[in-house]
Amino acid sequence: MKQTMSAHNPYLWQEAASFAAAMHQGQFRKDGRTPYFAHPVRVAMTVRDVFECHDQQALAAALLHDCIEDTTADYDDVLERFGVVVADVVATLTKDMRLREDVREESYDAALLAGDWRARLIKLADVHDNLCDLSSADKLPTVLSRCRRAVDIALKAGDDTPSILTAIGKVEALMALRSGAGA
Numbered sequence: 240m241k242q243t244m245s246a247h248n249p250y251l252w253q254e255a256a257s258f259a260a261a262m263h264q265g266q267f268r269k270d271g272r273t274p275y276f277a278h279p280v281r282v283a284m285t286v287r288d289v290f291e292c293h294d295q296q297a298l299a300a301a302l303l304h305d306c307i308e309d310t311t312a313d314y315d316d317v318l319e320r321f322g323v324v325v326a327d328v329v330a331t332l333t334k335d336m337r338l339r340e341d342v343r344e345e346s347y348d349a350a351l352l353a354g355d356w357r358a359r360l361i362k363l364a365d366v367h368d369n370l371c372d373l374s375s376a377d378k379l380p381t382v383l384s385r386c387r388r389a390v391d392i393a394l395k396a397g398d399d400t401p402s403i404l405t406a407i408g409k410v411e412a413l414m415a416l417r418s419g420a421g422a
Contacts, residue, residue, distance in 0.1 A: 248295070251321065252283065255299035258320060262310035270374070278368060279305060285364040289409055292402035296321075297357040300328040304361050307333040324355065331358040332365075351392050356400050359393045363406040370413055379417065386414050 248254075259279050266275035283301035286292050299321055306312040307329055318326035331354035334347050351358055366386040373382050393407055 251295045251325075252298040252302060255302040255321060255325070256280070256283075258312075259302045259306055262306050262312050266309065268372075275305075275309070278372075279303070281368045281372070282361065282364045285367050286360060286402075289367065290360060290364060290402045290406040292360060294357065294402075296324045296328070297360060297402075300325045300332070300357055301361045301364060303329050304332045304365065308336075324357075328355050328357045328361065331355065332361060348388065348392055351389075352396055356396070356398050356403060359389070359396060359398060360400070360403055360406055362389045363393060363403075363410050365389075367406075367410050367413060370410075370417055373417070383414055383418060386410055390414075 260276050263274070263276040263279070267273060268275055268278060279302045282304060283298050286297055286301045292298075303312075303317060303321065303325065306317060307314060314326055314330050317329050331350050334343055336343070338346060351362055366382070366389045370382050370386055373379060390407055390410055393403055398404070
């Protein structure tokens with residue numbers, strides 16, 4: 240029987256890691272070599288170690304952030320195992336692929352703006368990881384644009400959570416570094 244995890248459970252992130260690893264099993268990053276699960280792990284580590292956030296629900300949601308969008312897991316699966324806060328954050332980070340791309344992106348940005356601060360923090364960690372992991376200079380403008388969108392949404396939301404402020408600064412610094420380096 241599945242058990243809903245409490246926000247105060249010190250093992251919440253471990254349960255999320257196990258679930259995400261199982262859900263992403265057999266998936267690879269765009270390079271065709273790196274197991275996809277490396278990305279959610281790096282996003283969670285960015286949330287914790289780079290952005291200095293130790294919120295258990297944020298760490299669990301970071302590990303799960305692509306599960307609804309990219310695996311067979313759905314909202315109810317995440318809700319049942321990890322609770323409403325984590326499930327809502329993961330849902331906020333899930334694009335509605337039924338929508339036309341321009342409408343989908345507007346809807347996604349609006350959901351991030353209106354959603355829990357953890358969703359914006361994880362989005363900043365997501366773009367930070369994608370910029371760190373970038374191996375092709377020709378994709379740099381697209382990735383920088385996504386970084387700028389994530390930063391602008393966090394700024395517009397007016398978050399004053401220390402982790403969000405740290406995240407904005409770290410993403411902006413990485414953007415400046417990568418822009419100056421050209422790749």
